[in-house]
Amino acid sequence: MYNNKAVAQWVEEMAKLTKPDQIIWLDGSDEERIRLTEEAVRTGEMKYLDQVKYPGCLYHRTASNDVARVEHLTFICSSKKEDAGPTNNWMAPAEAYKKAARIFDGSMRGRTMYVIPYIMGIKGSPFGKVGIELTDSIYVVLNMRIMTTMGKAAMEQLGDSNVFVKGLHSKADLNPERRYIMHFPEDYTIWSVGSGYGGNVLLGKKCFSLRIASHMAQEEGWLAEHMLILGIEDPQGKISYIAAAFPSACGKTNLAMLIPPLALKGYKTWTVGDDIAWMRIGEDGRLWAINPEAGFFGVVPGTNTKTNPNALITASKNTIYTNVLEGPDGTIWWEGLDQDPPAHGIDWKGDPWTPDSGTNGAHPNSRFTAPAGQCPSISPEWRNPKGVPISALLFGGRRAKVAPLVYQSYNWQHGVFMGATMASETTAAATGEVGVVRRDPMAMLPFCGYHMGDYWKHWLEMGKKIPNPPNIFHVNWFRLDEKGKFIWPGFGDNLRVLNWIISRCNGKGEATETPIGYVPTVGALNLEGLDLPAGAIESLLNIDKEVWIEELKGQLTFFEKFGDKLPKEIMDEYKAVLERFGKA
Ligand code: OXD
Numbered sequence: 001m002y003n004n005k006a007v008a009q010w011v012e013e014m015a016k017l018t019k020p021d022q023i024i025w026l027d028g029s030d031e032e033r034i035r036l037t038e039e040a041v042r043t044g045e046m047k048y049l050d051q052v053k054y055p056g057c058l059y060h061r062t063a064s065n066d067v068a069r070v071e072h073l074t075f076i077c078s079s080k081k082e083d084a085g086p087t088n089n090w091m092a093p094a095e096a097y098k099k100a101a102r103i104f105d106g107s108m109r110g111r112t113m114y115v116i117p118y119i120m121g122i123k124g125s126p127f128g129k130v131g132i133e134l135t136d137s138i139y140v141v142l143n144m145r146i147m148t149t150m151g152k153a154a155m156e157q158l159g160d161s162n163v164f165v166k167g168l169h170s171k172a173d174l175n176p177e178r179r180y181i182m183h184f185p186e187d188y189t190i191w192s193v194g195s196g197y198g199g200n201v202l203l204g205k206k207c208f209s210l211r212i213a214s215h216m217a218q219e220e221g222w223l224a225e226h227m228l229i230l231g232i233e234d235p236q237g238k239i240s241y242i243a244a245a246f247p248s249a250c251g252k253t254n255l256a257m258l259i260p261p262l263a264l265k266g267y268k269t270w271t272v273g274d275d276i277a278w279m280r281i282g283e284d285g286r287l288w289a290i291n292p293e294a295g296f297f298g299v300v301p302g303t304n305t306k307t308n309p310n311a312l313i314t315a316s317k318n319t320i321y322t323n324v325l326e327g328p329d330g331t332i333w334w335e336g337l338d339q340d341p342p343a344h345g346i347d348w349k350g351d352p353w354t355p356d357s358g359t360n361g362a363h364p365n366s367r368f369t370a371p372a373g374q375c376p377s378i379s380p381e382w383r384n385p386k387g388v389p390i391s392a393l394l395f396g397g398r399r400a401k402v403a404p405l406v407y408q409s410y411n412w413q414h415g416v417f418m419g420a421t422m423a424s425e426t427t428a429a430a431t432g433e434v435g436v437v438r439r440d441p442m443a444m445l446p447f448c449g450y451h452m453g454d455y456w457k458h459w460l461e462m463g464k465k466i467p468n469p470p471n472i473f474h475v476n477w478f479r480l481d482e483k484g485k486f487i488w489p490g491f492g493d494n495l496r497v498l499n500w501i502i503s504r505c506n507g508k509g510e511a512t513e514t515p516i517g518y519v520p521t522v523g524a525l526n527l528e529g530l531d532l533p534a535g536a537i538e539s540l541l542n543i544d545k546e547v548w549i550e551e552l553k554g555q556l557t558f559f560e561k562f563g564d565k566l567p568k569e570i571m572d573e574y575k576a577v578l579e580r581f582g583k584a
């Protein structure tokens, strides 16, 4: 069906290994979508939801031991161990290929191999990159249709080039003992076996667009980041774009789809992406970003008409729901939805469930896969092949006491240090242990495809190459009061903070110099219409020296892991903060 020789040869080789009964090359047509959906429904792999309430929506349940990314089974297989660095699992490429091949061998017998050509990015854009995923799962095919530009368009983009990311996926027997997510950055190759969960098997997303792409970006001089992209339009119609990195469970999708509070009249927000940003230096010397994805693969629980009404609308049609609670007659429900649960249903494990069961109906990591174009706040620029110009980069985390609501770095190098020291405290829901600090540099800990020390060096070098770089900020929506309650209302009101950030980028916005960076003065944030208790803004902006000295100790322990790969500039910034605290 397609006549790219390199692709044909590779597909043949992989088919020899996995031994499918047949191979189907996908074209991305609607007829194909309907045919595959009907087949998946016939075999029970997927179910139609009520097509009046949820037009075009499908339900899928993964195996109950296969509901999240598996970091301990994820490997970076660079030829030298040192290129994977201390934050990645490493396996020698020959050993990894051999180990996985034993599981792939014959794994598609009795099954069909689907060939999915896809573009991460926009067709015709210099940002775009082509991948091909081979899979034995229709669920994967239907998700990839939403998350990427797939089919004929991708093969046209590839032409007769032999440069494409080779992704091989098989569910095999879904045995966690025989599950691996292997990345071969030097070969632009991904082998994923033994899982059916999105983050492990939608190979265009984390595997390609972050792990492999971060390696490509280092080679080619750009940035592949775990960042949302959001445009903020002021009442005069000027739109400024930010890109923001937060670890999981810090509200990235919510911020990406933020709705301005009523008090901020005339402001609009525009969603460009909710998870990944590919950024290059534009001809005008600014940093330009695209969202390489075409859909959202969002966490469902907690999504409601208050936290993220735009996500609810986005996922109201043509969406695949995975591992939520199945209610009666093709309905669905999840914890944190502002609607009563059904009297009975089937939970994410496939067991009968009632509100009295005392267990979750939906898995906490249940997901929606929805076309980005359906988002009410989608930016008219989201498919612009040039991308959007970035004024500010934000790093953030969930910190009860350490980080103030917002602060700005003194310069790019200091900003890279801020990203490198990013951390988040675990919540009770996530681990059972509250307040454990997990260091997650640039939110890339599980996604950086090479040595984190080299990655910081690359960031530092990019700073020297960008004639007009974005300003860098740190935000923390999660500061707690003495009673353990959030002080800042968050959600739409985060726009107040973003507005201060944008005014700083325009040479305005009042700030005080502190040991950690520029912090807004108490009067600098627009708090009109917000009913904060007395002293709240002061505590949100407060920097507690004792707490920071402890924090700096934690940063140093973390940096020690990187030995002589820790760039000197990062250590210089560390010492400068200590010095500003009078502790050098
Ligand atoms: C995601 C994640 O799924 O960051 O986006 O874990």
Ligand code: MN
Residues within 6 Å of the ligand: 226, 275
């Ligand atoms: Mn993510």
